[in-house]
Amino acid sequence: MFSYRHAFHAGNHADVLKHLTLIATLRHLMHKDAGIQFVDTHAGAGLYRLDGDYAEKSGEAADGVLKLKGLPADEQVEALKDYLSMVASFNDKGSSRVYPGSPFIIQRLMRHEARDRLKLFELHPTDHKSLTGNIEQLEAGRTVSVARQDGFEALKALLPPPVSSSGSRRSMVLIDPSYELKTDYYRVLDCIQDCLRRFATGTYLVWYPIIPRPEAHDLPRKLKTLCSQVKKPWLHATLAIGRATGGDDTGLSASGMFLINPPYTLKPLLNEALPVLEKSLGRGPGQGWSVESGG
Template sequence: MFSYRHAFHAANHADVLKHITLLATLRHLQQKEPGITLIDTHAGAGLYRLDGDYSQKGAEAADGLFKLLEAADDLANLPEPVQDYLQQIGHFNSSGQARIYPGSPALMARLLRQDARDRLKLFEMHPTDSPVLAGNMAQLALGRAVQVSREDGFEALRKLLPPPASSSGSRRAMVLIDPSYEIKSDYAKVSSSIQDSLKRFATGTYLIWYPIIARPEAHELPRRLRTLANQARRSWLNATLAIGKGQAGDTGLSASGMFLINPPFTLAEQLRTALAMVGPALARGVGKGWQVETGSP
């Protein structure tokens, strides 16, 4: 049950898609004054060494972040979402070399507004990663703005929605759901969690990462999420990135998607611009490509 470690996959092509999308979404939400409750249901360790044994064993960053960095010679000429993504990574690597990779918790923590408007709730069940996450977040010295719990993120989400009202009376939340899907039941849990969340807090912004693999549950998940969004009369966005197959016999993940419910209205165009650069930069073989689909009530 606890065999999955994201450290083996940190900074791969799926992380590139996920974190470009995450940052662009949060940046847009923070354009409004009221605070936001940020929730990560499967937070992992928060920070990862790219020169450590875990990352180098799979070497997945070579087909993700490192390949993107090679293609990004001039930061100023990159699409804004890609530029922001690489600048955030640079913040955690003062030496100029990408040795540390910030996961979703670290990226969101860095963007918390310092006047205590925003709150970050992190959940991780892995017996090793959970205390590491707590230690990594403690180093950021953000106090009560960040809460780390060793708790099932699916169950915790039910208790957090609807979020508490801000001083202005508004309720805002952004939820990231990105389990490993190592267990088949995760697909059904994601669907059930979104269905319940939309009943509890229909106006929240929900980001769901999923793998694109040859498994019926994986193909069904984005279709199910689209149905739930349509039933709730909420807008949605589905962005996918496939880098194509590697060498013969390579069975690693080559494609993934980000499905959003109540996405920012600016996000589709931002992602199309970003993926028009990222897609070719990371492409390596047959099956490569990217797509951004949207729907509204």
């Protein structure tokens, strides 16, 4: 159950898609002054060393964020520029040693004056210990909390979110389990259904791997059906870097992001950024991208 470690995959193409989408979503949500409750159900360690044993062993960042480092300025469209700037802010000038996970990206953008709050959950004992230590260095006080709990279950107690100082309720939830177990796909569906029942106006982001497994291909289709049933808008984006030619390539080559109640500004940003990512990260047969929306 605890074999998955995101440190092996930090900064890969899937992280690029996930975190570029996350940052663009956060930017839009923060246009309103009211505070937001952020939840990361599978937070990982929070920070990763790209020059560490785990990342260097897999080498996945080389086909992800590190491949974008030398991208010419005129090809860095708005969302991509924002993403690369975020990663750079965690490193010394010219360095690419540290990669920020979702918890640190969210925390970096949180607004003290709005009283934003971040709830982090991680079950893996080693990653939970690392996450706790990394968050403690921020000295963020009560604005960020870390718990070793099942994020799917813990989320239920957080929705609907508490009323903010302005009298409104706002929440954004990121759900990105490892999908090591095929039951994770069903748990995501059950979780989203429960979330919409508890707090229908929240913004929900689901990351998933695109792999040759029926559950992986069924997940976005079932999420679309669920959104249609409850009359909620959705956005579905995918990025495939294709298979490398001339070698054994069995790693993840594609992933997707599914959002419920997405910002209206997100689709044009992704339509602009994903062609650049395909061109920059694409390796061979099967590469491509897509953005669709409905509701």
